[in-house]
Amino acid sequence: MSSYLLVHVDSDREYLRAPGEELQTDLGVLDVPEDAAHGDVLETHLGEEFHVRRLRGPDLFNHFERTGAPMMPRDIGLVIGHTGAQAGDRVLDAGTGTGVLSGYLGRLGADVTTYEIDPEFAENARENMALGGVSDRVDVRAGDLTEHLDDLAEEESFDLLTLDTADAAAAVERAPDLLVPGGYVAVYTPFVEDARETELAAREVGLGEVETLETIQRELTVDDRGTRPSTAGVGHTGYLLFARVVE
């Protein structure tokens, strides 16, 4: 059961709450019903109105409790676009962090097993998965993926391996054992040294269609004087490696 996005239109404030939870703000107390529907209007005890909205990916990014900088919607989208992540996929993920990528993947119908090395981060991610309505699809495991690779290689194969960890190369090396033929690896790495190591690991182990991409995104400024790319600039997030099991 997904949470509701509760929007106070007048003040442009939004809160993410699960069914049955209570929302306490200076606008009053609101008991969130178990069965609210998209479009309902709820009222606090002070008479302030909150609109109920269906949750969407960018809301996860904006409202999940964070344990570090989560992967941005743009990079999550690139992972989905370049790998074709889809309903029914079995995904193996590591470096859960806040869990925004896992949340997105769960909400498009993939089943995700994700490893987070920090137990407190893992617990936080679990709560985020509940908020995101994907607890049944995303299995957050506290632990180091690299210590479980042998066991995982024995299980039913995965369609997709997504990594946002410092030692991604170690898992990339096992991709052929973990993935179905045609399955994809996607690795997010902020630093070029790690990106290089990961690409070399992907090639060494015989993956195909290996490419490491960097993405620069700029906003277009549109005003009365004319149109131009933003003078503010948008900075680097991470390199994305994609590779595929081709044998």
Place this chain on the structure above:
Amino acid sequence: MSSYLLVHVDSDREYLRAPGEELQTDLGVLDVPEDAAHGDVLETHLGEEFHVRRLRGPDLFNHFERTGAPMMPRDIGLVIGHTGAQAGDRVLDAGTGTGVLSGYLGRLGADVTTYEIDPEFAENARENMALGGVSDRVDVRAGDLTEHLDDLAEEESFDLLTLDTADAAAAVERAPDLLVPGGYVAVYTPFVEDARETELAAREVGLGEVETLETIQRELTVDDRGTRPSTAGVGHTGYLLFARVVE
């Protein structure tokens, strides 16, 4: 029922065929069974082996019959990431073209109504949806979306409006009538003049979180001499506008 990706490993050739179809190549004739499973190995009458693989998004891009340059996996991914397209979404789309975006959206569990102004392109897209196994999720309609906006505004609201047409601004103006609160508009426009017009239309009609993005993607070159961005460069595809119904 989705098609199978039939891969001849020795020659690195791939074919997309629906269950029950016949594959005729110089490698021999192959009757594709109705019930092949991912991982099966099929044999032509000449004894050549084809491996059966589950279809993924990038395969749609690579194997769909084209009627023009389809939207690239990277831009499709950005649309999904920035709008949170997800299972259960009702999507209104225009400018079907080859249908790669519709195919991706269908495969992540969204229900898509898509308008293609050219009847032959629409028919081709319909065949692609069958190949992509999303005929039940994607309704390809031959026609001009802008002529059906009044009727569509009367229907149940959509979660997402995706446009890849020359007159996207006309549909953007009706977004508040077509979409649920919190729903997203995404517009793909190659030219800056159209991007400007679309952004102004989105603002004029009161959409929120309006932004037009350009995306530059470069491949990293990794070899013995070192690491550097590719000297080949990657060119412009299109601007992407995102906006949201916030009222």
Place this chain on the structure above:
Amino acid sequence: MSSYLLVHVDSDREYLRAPGEELQTDLGVLDVPEDAAHGDVLETHLGEEFHVRRLRGPDLFNHFERTGAPMMPRDIGLVIGHTGAQAGDRVLDAGTGTGVLSGYLGRLGADVTTYEIDPEFAENARENMALGGVSDRVDVRAGDLTEHLDDLAEEESFDLLTLDTADAAAAVERAPDLLVPGGYVAVYTPFVEDARETELAAREVGLGEVETLETIQRELTVDDRGTRPSTAGVGHTGYLLFARVVE
């Protein structure tokens, strides 16, 4: 006679002063000699030491009195690189502004005639040219270049036409009358609409090698964790059109 850059090393403070001027700061009063040489150490009446340095282009950008945002060293460099601005060139310029481009061009030995429409800005630019030691090379004229095109076309031809004005297209159209064969036009325009108009004007009038470039520059971040493009991003400055008289 060029000014001196007076550097107080201890506090990392710099001042630009002409020979014979007085420097008054909280560090004391300093009479700048007429004949100071690069490397001299001067002392204020409070005994604070200032080192005398030879002025360079980036110092003009950092220390000229500004009347708006001056063209940045990167864009000035691109103008010089793409046009081969060199000693002995006769340059016609418009949109003087702060005069950093004119200062650079003067300091590499070109003779510049530059038009500034705002008389106060022109006077400020004249003072900057004195500070930059290029008063004898740069003739700052208060006025609108487009009103003097007929007269200028009668004069000895220029090697280079550089424009940083809103109505650059009007001057670009006269480039063949103003420039020697092989001479270059360079136009700086922040907005894409103006860049388009300028490019069309350049083509219409028969200029060759016409190209409009946008430049994205990012800083590389190097630290203990690794190397990556800056997360801060660097924004758009302006489009640069280059074209050449080829007939």
Place this chain on the structure above:
Amino acid sequence: MSSYLLVHVDSDREYLRAPGEELQTDLGVLDVPEDAAHGDVLETHLGEEFHVRRLRGPDLFNHFERTGAPMMPRDIGLVIGHTGAQAGDRVLDAGTGTGVLSGYLGRLGADVTTYEIDPEFAENARENMALGGVSDRVDVRAGDLTEHLDDLAEEESFDLLTLDTADAAAAVERAPDLLVPGGYVAVYTPFVEDARETELAAREVGLGEVETLETIQRELTVDDRGTRPSTAGVGHTGYLLFARVVE
């Protein structure tokens, strides 16, 4: 004495020839006079007309005999813009190659000492300097700069140190001994590993204003359908490090 650019307008062909040389092509034989002037029209023995033009920086890039890929006008421009290279500068350069950077610097009035490790490349560069009319300003030395650093540090200081060599870091470390206070170092490095090493060397030795930049340049496409960045893309050339002696 600079060469002439001889332009056959009808066929859009250009040749670079020194005064007194002979031009032999299928258009006939032409004896280039010692005293031709910009704008003169010369005739071959077959009556074909060549126009005499003054040489400019981009002509050096297009017509110099190459010994490898020369630095591009854009990168040369960035070096000039970020360092303020100017008339009267004393420049120490290494990695002469084709000599386009040296040619540019000579033509804006700088005196350049440049080291090229390959004797044949050095000889070719010397011929290019003659063609470029800067033999008196550019001293091409066959040899390895790093072996002459001690001697050079004893000489009169340089204003600018420009490096396009694989072992740039070794010379960067000596920059404080080689340059005047306020003098600049500029290093061109295609690979990120070298860029990192160079930046660390610059910081280690106490240089100030250290920055390593990457530059992405795209052409704007202007046609009847609209305006957009080129779909062709422009690739990576090199990172540029800039640093300054600040003590």
